[in-house]
Amino acid sequence: MAQSLRVGIAGLGTVGASVVRLLDQQKDILAARCGRAIVVTAVAARDRTRDRGIDLGGLQWYDDPVALADAPDIDVFVELIGGENGPAKKAVETALRAGKSVVTANKALIAHHGEALAHLAEERQVALSFEASVAGGIPVIKTVKEGLAGNRISRISGILNGTCNYILTRMEKESLSFKKCLKQAQVLGYAEADPTFDIDGYDTAHKLTILAALAFGVDVNIGAVYVEGIRSIDAFDIRMAKKLGYRIKLLGVAERSESGIEQRVHPTMVPDDSPIARVMGVTNAVNIQADAVGELTLAGPGAGGDATASSVIADLADIARGLVSPPFGAPAASLGRSIQEPMQVHEGGYYVRLTVADQPGAAASIVTSFADLGISLESIIQNRSEDAAQLDPAGRSGAPVPVVVITYATTEQAIRSAVDKAIAEGYVVEKPQVIRIERE
Structure with a gap:
C-alpha cells in the first residue's frame, strides 16, 4: 500500500472533531477504497484543554494555523476555521504556495477569493476542494463538477x-x-x-x-x-x-x-x-x-458535524487517490465574467399584497394600476371578514384590509411601477409585500 496521506486540520469545532473521529472510525474502509491510509498527524486549535470527545493523543499541536499550513509533516491542509479573510485566508494561501492540497468548508472564503485561490492551486498543481462549503452533506459540487x-x-x-x-x-x-x-x-x-x-x-x-x-x-x-x-x-x-x-x-x-x-x-x-x-x-x-x-x-442534511465532515472526507479521499482537477471544473483563466443583472429585467409570476384602507374604489384602483402597466392578473383576492379580523382584531369599521394580486408572467420593473402607482393613489397604508412565484 502507498504511503499514508498526512492531514493537518485547522479548527477543532463541531466539524473538525467529527472529521477526526470519522477518519479513525472509517480508516479501514478508506484505506481499501483509496489504496492508502488517510491519517491526521497535526492540528491547530485555540484551546488545547477542551474536551472534544475524541482522542488527540500523539498529534502535533500548533497554536498558529498558518504555521500548520506550512508544516513539512503534512500533505493536505484542512481549513475549518471560517471567515473570508484573516487566519483562514492566510493559512490556505500558505498551504497552496507550499505545494500542499487544501480542503475547506469555508463558503465565505471561496465566494470572495475562490478564483484567486484556484489560480494558485492550478499553478502549484495541487487540489483546492470545497465540497463541504455548499449544502453540508449533499454531494452537490461533485455532482455538478463531475457527474x-x-x-x-x-x-x-x-x-x-x-x-x-x-x-x-x-x-x-x-x-x-x-x-x-x-x-x-x-x-x-x-x-x-x-x-x-x-x-x-x-x-x-x-x-x-x-x-x-x-x-x-x-x-x-x-x-x-x-x-x-x-x-x-x-x-x-x-x-x-x-x-x-x-x-x-x-x-x-x-x-x-x-x-x-x-x-x-x-x-x-x-x-x-x-x-x-x-x-x-x-x-x-x-x-x-x-x-x-x-x-x-x-x-x-445541510449542516451538522457528521454531515459536513462526510463531505470533507470525500474530498480527502479524492486527494488520496491522486485525483487533482481545476477547482471549478475548468481552468480558472477560462472562467467568464459575471455581472449582476438588474433585478428589474427578471420575468415571472408575482404575489403582491397591498394593505389598503377599506374604502369604495380601493380594489378597483389597484386593478387599474396593474392594467395600465400591461400586467395580466391571474386573480385578485380581498376577503374582508377573515383578513380584516387578522389585521384588526377589534373589528373597527374601515380598518385596513389586504388585497392580494396574483399575476401572470411579467417583469420586475412592471411590478414595481404598478405598486408605486397604487401607492400614489393614496389607498395603500402599509409597505407592500412582493414575492416572486416559480411555477416550474
Whole structure:
C-alpha cells in the first residue's frame, strides 16, 4: 500500500472533531477504497484543554494555523476555521504556495477569493476542494463538477440555508410569527445570536455564487447576486400561499438568460407538489436542470458535524487517490465574467399584497394600476371578514384590509411601477409585500 496521506486540520469545532473521529472510525474502509491510509498527524486549535470527545493523543499541536499550513509533516491542509479573510485566508494561501492540497468548508472564503485561490492551486498543481462549503452533506459540487460534466446546465436552484427553511416550516405548520420562530431557532441552536447572515440571505448567496461558477463556468462573484431575505414574510403570506397551492421558500437561483447568468436569492412561492416544496425543517435541497439528464433534485442534511465532515472526507479521499482537477471544473483563466443583472429585467409570476384602507374604489384602483402597466392578473383576492379580523382584531369599521394580486408572467420593473402607482393613489397604508412565484 502507498504511503499514508498526512492531514493537518485547522479548527477543532463541531466539524473538525467529527472529521477526526470519522477518519479513525472509517480508516479501514478508506484505506481499501483509496489504496492508502488517510491519517491526521497535526492540528491547530485555540484551546488545547477542551474536551472534544475524541482522542488527540500523539498529534502535533500548533497554536498558529498558518504555521500548520506550512508544516513539512503534512500533505493536505484542512481549513475549518471560517471567515473570508484573516487566519483562514492566510493559512490556505500558505498551504497552496507550499505545494500542499487544501480542503475547506469555508463558503465565505471561496465566494470572495475562490478564483484567486484556484489560480494558485492550478499553478502549484495541487487540489483546492470545497465540497463541504455548499449544502453540508449533499454531494452537490461533485455532482455538478463531475457527474454532470457532459451536460449543459440551464438552471440550478435550491434551499441552501437550514435556518431559514426551519423558520418558514414552523411558521406554516404552527401558524407562528417570524419573530417567534426565529427566537425558537436560536434557542435550539439553528440560528446564531446575530442571525443576519442567515435570514437576510447572505449565507445562501455565498453558496449560490459557488454553484453558479461550477455550473456555468463564470467567475466567483458575490457581487453578481441579487439578495433579499425573509424578514418581511409574515403569517398572512404563509397562509395565503397555502390557499393558493404554494409554499414559501428562500431560494437561491442561478439560470441562463438572454443576457448572461442571472443569480438571485429571495423568498419564493413554489408549487406545493414540487420536490423543493416538500423539503422541510433544516434540510437543504438543490434542483438542477440540464439538457441530457433533464431534472435532478438532491436533498439531505445541510449542516451538522457528521454531515459536513462526510463531505470533507470525500474530498480527502479524492486527494488520496491522486485525483487533482481545476477547482471549478475548468481552468480558472477560462472562467467568464459575471455581472449582476438588474433585478428589474427578471420575468415571472408575482404575489403582491397591498394593505389598503377599506374604502369604495380601493380594489378597483389597484386593478387599474396593474392594467395600465400591461400586467395580466391571474386573480385578485380581498376577503374582508377573515383578513380584516387578522389585521384588526377589534373589528373597527374601515380598518385596513389586504388585497392580494396574483399575476401572470411579467417583469420586475412592471411590478414595481404598478405598486408605486397604487401607492400614489393614496389607498395603500402599509409597505407592500412582493414575492416572486416559480411555477416550474
